[in-house]
Amino acid sequence: MSNPEPPTNDPEADDALYIGPIRVRPQQRLGKTTDRRLLEWVDPRDAERRAERTMRDSWRVLRIQSEFVAGFDAMSEVAEAVTVFGSARMKPDSPEYALGVEVGRALGEAGYAVITGGGPGAMQAANQGAHQAGAQSIGLNIELPFEQTLNPWVDLGMNFRYFFVRKTMFVKYAVGFVCLPGGLGTLDELFEALTLVQTKKVVRFPIVLVGTEFWAGLLDWMRDVLVARGMIAAEDLDLLTVVDEPEDVVAAIHATAVARPSDRPSAADGTMTR
Numbered sequence: 001m002s003n004p005e006p007p008t009n010d011p012e013a014d015d016a017l018y019i020g021p022i023r024v025r026p027q028q029r030l031g032k033t034t035d036r037r038l039l040e041w042v043d044p045r046d047a048e049r050r051a052e053r054t055m056r057d058s059w060r061v062l063r064i065q066s067e068f069v070a071g072f073d074a075m076s077e078v079a080e081a082v083t084v085f086g087s088a089r090m091k092p093d094s095p096e097y098a099l100g101v102e103v104g105r106a107l108g109e110a111g112y113a114v115i116t117g118g119g120p121g122a123m124q125a126a127n128q129g130a131h132q133a134g135a136q137s138i139g140l141n142i143e144l145p146f147e148q149t150l151n152p153w154v155d156l157g158m159n160f161r162y163f164f165v166r167k168t169m170f171v172k173y174a175v176g177f178v179c180l181p182g183g184l185g186t187l188d189e190l191f192e193a194l195t196l197v198q199t200k201k202v203v204r205f206p207i208v209l210v211g212t213e214f215w216a217g218l219l220d221w222m223r224d225v226l227v228a229r230g231m232i233a234a235e236d237l238d239l240l241t242v243v244d245e246p247e248d249v250v251a252a253i254h255a256t257a258v259a260r261p262s263d264r265p266s267a268a269d270g271t272m273t274r
């Protein structure tokens, strides 16, 4: 095991804030995040503001493009990776955090790079375990309306302005998802993954939930309400694997992901590659 202490951060970083990839001093901080400005509603009856919005949105496309380019460049050398999600509020002295570290470590020792949202709590735990196992520890952070720095266990980090660009990176460079206990953000990421697999946008993509007790209520509701009322198929539940032990996380990822063929369409598919 390598150094048990987190790598030291730049002492000046405490008062820094990232707007996308750009670091700024707090006094230069913008009131709204980029995502919020993108999604802001403009009254269609206000002709002046509508015209302004059209102009701004057109230029915004270039910024979105540049974020994809920077993300693809940064991630292109990453090894086979697993993305780990989980609560930003998990306390470092909690048993759940310790389990998160073990999950990150087990994945790292099995040869996977670990990608997280780069923030505190469960994300930090998984990055810590991966870093200590000597694996690539990656954090894909997001611009938030309050100060936010990458956790100290991230070796390769990026700050994204746009949620949807960041989410693309979570999926594109991973062979599977692991969800530690978490709140709305974790549920969002879990259900996005489920939808992508259900609709075959990604194939052979294991989704592993850690914590049988934590996830039981949700799984019961999915079975008793969603399946019972025909909103999802019973087989859709098979897309989820629920485990408690770090080695079972690795086994579940291996079982589905190792045999993963290239997703590249072959000529026989008759599919365009664009």
Ligand SMILES: CC(C)=CCNc1ncnc2c1ncn2[C@@H]1O[C@H](COP(=O)(O)O)[C@@H](O)[C@H]1O
Pocket: 084, 085, 086, 087, 088, 089, 116, 117, 118, 119, 120, 123, 141, 142, 144, 148, 181, 182, 183, 184, 185, 186, 187, 189
């Ligand atoms: C203390 C605090 C709330 C910090 C928030 N800082 C965050 N930094 C990076 N990613 C985040 C953050 N909050 C939520 N997320 C995203 O949403 C998930 C966690 O959300 P939640 O805590 O389960 O709902 C993470 O996997 C991450 O991808």
